[in-house]
Amino acid sequence: MKNAVLLPIVVVIVLVLAVASLFVGGFDISVETLLNDAEARDMFLISRVPRTLALIFAAMAMSVSGVIMQMITQNKFVEPTTAGTAQWAGLGVLFALIILPAADPMTKMVVATGFALFGTIIFIAVLRRLSVRSSLIVPLVGIMLGAVVSAVTTFLAGTFDLLQSMSAWRSGGFSSVVRGFYEPLWAVLIIAVLAFALANRFTVAGLGKDLATNVGLRYEQVVFIGVAMVAVATGVTTVVVGFIPFLGLIVPNLVSMMLGDDVHKNLPWVALVGAGLLLACDLIGRVVVAPMEIPASVILGVVGAIVFIALIVRQRRHVSA
Amino acid sequence: MSVLESRRRSRITGPATYGKDRPRFTPTMRLILLSVVLAIAIACFLLLFVRGSFAFAFPRRLNMLGAMAVAAFTHGLGTVVFHTVTNNRILTPSIIGFDSLYVLMQTLTVFVFGGTAIANTEGIPKLLAQTALMVALATILYRWMFSGKLGSLFLMLLVGVVIGLAFDSISTFLQRLLSPTEYDLLSVKLFGRLSAVKGDYLPLAFAVCVFAGVILWKRRHHLDALLLGREAAMGIGVSYKRELTIMLVLIALLVAFSTALVGPMTFFGFIVATLAYQLAGSYRHIFVLPMAFLLGMLTLVLGQFVMQHIFYAGGFLTVIIEFVGGILFIGMILRKGTL
Numbered sequence: 001m002k003n004a005v006l007l008p009i010v011v012v013i014v015l016v017l018a019v020a021s022l023f024v025g026g027f028d029i030s031v032e033t034l035l036n037d038a039e040a041r042d043m044f045l046i047s048r049v050p051r052t053l054a055l056i057f058a059a060m061a062m063s064v065s066g067v068i069m070q071m072i073t074q075n076k077f078v079e080p081t082t083a084g085t086a087q088w089a090g091l092g093v094l095f096a097l098i099i100l101p102a103a104d105p106m107t108k109m110v111v112a113t114g115f116a117l118f119g120t121i122i123f124i125a126v127l128r129r130l131s132v133r134s135s136l137i138v139p140l141v142g143i144m145l146g147a148v149v150s151a152v153t154t155f156l157a158g159t160f161d162l163l164q165s166m167s168a169w170r171s172g173g174f175s176s177v178v179r180g181f182y183e184p185l186w187a188v189l190i191i192a193v194l195a196f197a198l199a200n201r202f203t204v205a206g207l208g209k210d211l212a213t214n215v216g217l218r219y220e221q222v223v224f225i226g227v228a229m230v231a232v233a234t235g236v237t238t239v240v241v242g243f244i245p246f247l248g249l250i251v252p253n254l255v256s257m258m259l260g261d262d263v264h265k266n267l268p269w270v271a272l273v274g275a276g277l278l279l280a281c282d283l284i285g286r287v288v289v290a291p292m293e294i295p296a297s298v299i300l301g302v303v304g305a306i307v308f309i310a311l312i313v314r315q316r317r318h319v320s321a
Numbered sequence: 322m323s324v325l326e327s328r329r330r331s332r333i334t335g336p337a338t339y340g341k342d343r344p345r346f347t348p349t350m351r352l353i354l355l356s357v358v359l360a361i362a363i364a365c366f367l368l369l370f371v372r373g374s375f376a377f378a379f380p381r382r383l384n385m386l387g388a389m390a391v392a393a394f395t396h397g398l399g400t401v402v403f404h405t406v407t408n409n410r411i412l413t414p415s416i417i418g419f420d421s422l423y424v425l426m427q428t429l430t431v432f433v434f435g436g437t438a439i440a441n442t443e444g445i446p447k448l449l450a451q452t453a454l455m456v457a458l459a460t461i462l463y464r465w466m467f468s469g470k471l472g473s474l475f476l477m478l479l480v481g482v483v484i485g486l487a488f489d490s491i492s493t494f495l496q497r498l499l500s501p502t503e504y505d506l507l508s509v510k511l512f513g514r515l516s517a518v519k520g521d522y523l524p525l526a527f528a529v530c531v532f533a534g535v536i537l538w539k540r541r542h543h544l545d546a547l548l549l550g551r552e553a554a555m556g557i558g559v560s561y562k563r564e565l566t567i568m569l570v571l572i573a574l575l576v577a578f579s580t581a582l583v584g585p586m587t588f589f590g591f592i593v594a595t596l597a598y599q600l601a602g603s604y605r606h607i608f609v610l611p612m613a614f615l616l617g618m619l620t621l622v623l624g625q626f627v628m629q630h631i632f633y634a635g636g637f638l639t640v641i642i643e644f645v646g647g648i649l650f651i652g653m654i655l656r657k658g659t660l
Binding site for chain 2: 077081122125126129130136137139140141143144145147148151152155158163164167168245294295297298300301302304305306308309312313
């Protein structure tokens with residue numbers, strides 16, 4: 001299908017999903033009550049709008065992070081949850097809970113971001129020392145690193161009696177997102193704009209260190225900036241809504257299957273498709289067991305695992321480990 | 322690459338590792354030496370620091386020793402054989418979703434039937450049912466691996482790990498819905514626990530170990546041949562696919578049973594196997610396998626003894642082992658640069 005046709009269709013679908021996300025829920029809100037009923041209007045502004053915005057920002061954060069990481073590591077299966085970045089951010093949150101129980105969300109975000117940055121640098125360092133960097137080994141190493149960090153988190157949480165609050169936070173979801181709590185996610189917009197500005201550099205970095213250096217790219221610098229951006233995006237998202245697994249994996253892969261590997265051209269698509277996918281998962285989670293809800297991250301975890309497996313089976317014909 | 326460098330590399334990454342240089346002790350002597358150390362450690366564990374009634378403490382300690390033997394045997398031997406057939410020394414069999422499936426099963430039990438169900442349904446049938454489910458998952462994965470033209474081991478592992486992540490995400494959500502009391506009852510089940518294994522299960526557990534042990538003993542030369550790699554092994558007349566299938570199913574049985582009995586221990590087998598390669602003084606399975614078992618026992622017995630009587634934190638042993646194992650794992654990847 002031509003892009004000229006595809007783009008408007010995708011935009012319309014995402015808009016419909018966003019509107020649906022605004023109007024679906026336990027408290028009955030329609031356009032009519034919105035105009036006439038002050039209570040409905042309050043509810044709309046306090047709960048629905050922040051939730052939908054949080055969904056869109058978190059989706060952008062995770063899918064843009066996925067693109068950046070895939071370019072830096074030259075591997076299609078790397079994203080914050082398969083590289084351990086999210087698990088490190090989780091350890092950071094726990095660390096903040098233990099050391100500074102009364103910390104405000106902002107402090108927690110700084111700590112989580114610091115941990116995420118540290119963990120991602122470790123992952124990159126491990127990758128550089130790997131002699132075999134096949135497409136399947138890289139994510140396996142990342143997932144194992146994440147498992148080690150998760151084990152540490154679980155151990156510490158168990159010692160300090162925070163296990164259940166950790167599992168509550170890990171599968172976070174968007175049900176608790178209200179006005180006054182989601183605002184830090186606006187920072188994701190800055191990351192998205194920055195990613196767009198640096199897109200061409202990431203594309204070149206994706207060609208590999210030697211080639212990138214040859215054409216005049218300050219490779220190490222670009223890698224560090226990319227890692228730092230991913231760490232901030234993951235840290236902020238983790239504190240506000242918890243883990244969102246696999247989003248950074250599915251969306252960039254879908255987009256690059258359609259459009260190729262030009263980051264500059266792909267980024268708006270990635271942000272758009274990511275937002276659509278997360279909005280859809282959140283809507284499904286809210287509708288199927290209403291008035292209860294299944295967090296979007298759980299649905300993504302399951303759907304994402306299936307898509308991930310489908311992707312590697314597809315690759316199996318082209319690449320073997 | 323200089324000669325020295327290439328020799329160093331071949332020693333690090335090659336499939337066969339002979340101690341540091343030429344072994345000062347023969348592999349048999351090493352095994353005997355370790356057995357003596359282990360015997361002393363077991364005697365200390367069983368007999369020292371008994372407060373109160375000896376008649377009360379002794380059977381309990383003996384019970385725990387039995388659980389340790391089962392854990393050391395299943396994880397130690399399972400991991401060594403897994404390393405041999407997959408031709409890597411980093412991964413451990415429990416990562417292909419065993420732990421996650423186990424946690425999901427426990428969480429579902431509590432979620433559907435309530436917190437007390439987890440204690441009430443305790444028994445051999447539950448143990449066997451859980452083992453069967455985990456073995457079924459592994460077998461489906463293995464079959465699928467062999468089905469395609471380009472079936473790949475790493476592909477299978479990755480698929481297993483990703484399925485595990487999906488299980489985790491469901492478990493985490495369900496755990497969030499439990500009441501704190503129910504969650505407390507569940508959380509006991511989510512860590513490896515050596516002291517809570519019932520004596521009634523041990524005969525069955527020993528039977529499983531003996532069964533696996535006999536098969537491994539009979540096939541020890543085939544395993545040695547598999548170390549040479551797929552082509553070489555086939556070249557000297559080993560039916561590669563057949564051996565691989567038998568071994569993978571056996572590993573699945575061992576690790577699944579141990580997980581159902583003692584609880585999840587992801588990195589324990591990894592520590593034990595890594596140490597066994599260093600200390601066995603030979604690459605032959607006839608030495609490496611017993612070495613792994615003895616080292617596993619020693620780790621658990623000595624660890625429990627020290628934790629219980631010096632740090633007064635006996636319940637945390639498995640968690641500490643997982644922690645140390647995880648760090649060792651990261652260190653090994655950094656050092657070896659390969660899987």
